[in-house]
Amino acid sequence: MKPVLDFQQQYAAIVRKDARYEGVFFTAVRTTGIFCRPTCTARKPKPENVEFFPTAKAAILHGYRACKVCRPLEQAGTIPGYVETLLAELQANPDLKIRDYDLRQRGIEPAQVRRWFKQHHGMTFHAYQRMLRINKAYHQLQRGERVTDVAYDNGYESLSGFQERFKSIFQANPSALAAQNVIHIQRLLTPLGPMYACATDQGVCLLEFTDRRMLETEFADLRKRLQAVILPGTNPHLQQLEKELAAYFAGTLHTFTVALHTPTTPFRQQVWDELLTIPYGTTRSYQEQAGRIGNLRAVRAVASANGQNRVAIVIPCHRVIGSDGSLTGYAGGLPRKQWLLDFEGERSKSEVGSGKWEVAVCKRGKV
Numbered sequence: 456m457k458p459v460l461d462f463q464q465q466y467a468a469i470v471r472k473d474a475r476y477e478g479v480f481f482t483a484v485r486t487t488g489i490f491c492r493p494t495c496t497a498r499k500p501k502p503e504n505v506e507f508f509p510t511a512k513a514a515i516l517h518g519y520r521a522c523k524v525c526r527p528l529e530q531a532g533t534i535p536g537y538v539e540t541l542l543a544e545l546q547a548n549p550d551l552k553i554r555d556y557d558l559r560q561r562g563i564e565p566a567q568v569r570r571w572f573k574q575h576h577g578m579t580f581h582a583y584q585r586m587l588r589i590n591k592a593y594h595q596l597q598r599g600e601r602v603t604d605v606a607y608d609n610g611y612e613s614l615s616g617f618q619e620r621f622k623s624i625f626q627a628n629p630s631a632l633a634a635q636n637v638i639h640i641q642r643l644l645t646p647l648g649p650m651y652a653c654a655t656d657q658g659v660c661l662l663e664f665t666d667r668r669m670l671e672t673e674f675a676d677l678r679k680r681l682q683a684v685i686l687p688g689t690n691p692h693l694q695q696l697e698k699e700l701a702a703y704f705a706g707t708l709h710t711f712t713v714a715l716h717t718p719t720t721p722f723r724q725q726v727w728d729e730l731l732t733i734p735y736g737t738t739r740s741y742q743e744q745a746g747r748i749g750n751l752r753a754v755r756a757v758a759s760a761n762g763q764n765r766v767a768i769v770i771p772c773h774r775v776i777g778s779d780g781s782l783t784g785y786a787g788g789l790p791r792k793q794w795l796l797d798f799e800g801e802r803s804k805s806e807v808g809s810g811k812w813e814v815a816v817c818k819r820g821k822v
């Protein structure tokens with residue numbers, strides 16, 4: 456893979472601990488023999504002792520060992536086995552309360568679990584469990600169950616305790632929110648860093664890198680357009696997206712089939728539909744995009760509508776570039792755009808129609 460950035464740009468990125476470069480390159484330090492992610496919190500090495508590699512594999516082949524602080528080999532995308540087991544149990548039974556004592560009984564160190572949840576969900580394991588329970592309560596209310604019943608059913612000893620808890624999370628009373636739609640939000644890990652994924656009962660409505668600017672604005676827009684509340688949790692669309700995204704980053708999936716739910720203006724919808732027709736491993740210019748929707752003068756409007764795309768990667772706005780071949784813009788950052796284009800370019804060259812077969816094997820192996 457050709458380097459996207461020069462030395463100065465990469466060094467500046469590690470000084471800023473810029474998460475947009477996660478997975479784009481790795482930093483190796485000659486004096487310690489260790490290599491890191493760009494976001495590593497360990498002390499920054501002097502520029503003269505640093506070299507950069509496009510992949511972790513390349514750093515290893517040059518004799519470097521993985522840093523114990525940022526763990527560059529624990530590729531974003533893998534979940535430790537003990538966490539996977541905990542999540543599966545909680546999904547099967549949201550009422551389950553797994554305490555520190557229970558963790559120790561299983562030989563798991565509570566601090567380790569807390570760290571993982573803080574890092575990947577921005578909250579402790581116990582807060583995560585409370586979130587699941589309140590999520591379940593929310594669904595009961597939505598189905599029309601009485602607030603009192605729901606409060607007691609979910610282990611609250613008093614109605615006011617339940618209402619207070621609910622209000623502190625949703626900024627509204629239980630009865631007021633029950634009439635709204637639900638958008639589920641889940642954090643997904645990818646080789647290019649963590650992403651937020653959102654879906655309604657109809658389909659995926661958002662997939663963005665967690666460091667994307669204006670993310671709060673997008674959430675607010677979705678809430679408003681769908682008359683919905685955003686709740687942590689999952690649904691069949693998010694589960695399908697997670698699988699497809701993993702296959703995409705494994706290079707075995709070229710076309711997403713997960714359902715989309717992207718309420719917007721007719722013009723933007725037209726532009727986004729057109730984006731979905733750009734084949735894997737190819738690019739189009741903004742001009743071509745404008746031509747295809749039958750309005751050659753709408754280049755600026757097309758570029759703007761591309762920028763409004765909320766479902767990164769799946770709606771491939773990264774495949775649109777300037778007519779001179781320059782990358783122009785990308786909400787996830789230009790290094791990620793270049794990475795995606797290089798990745799797809801190489802994959803589409805090296806594969807001769809074997810993609811589908813590999814996905815089938817991959818899925819079977821996972822079950």
Ligand SMILES: [Zn+2]
Nearest residue numbers: 491495522525
């Ligand atoms: Zn490190």
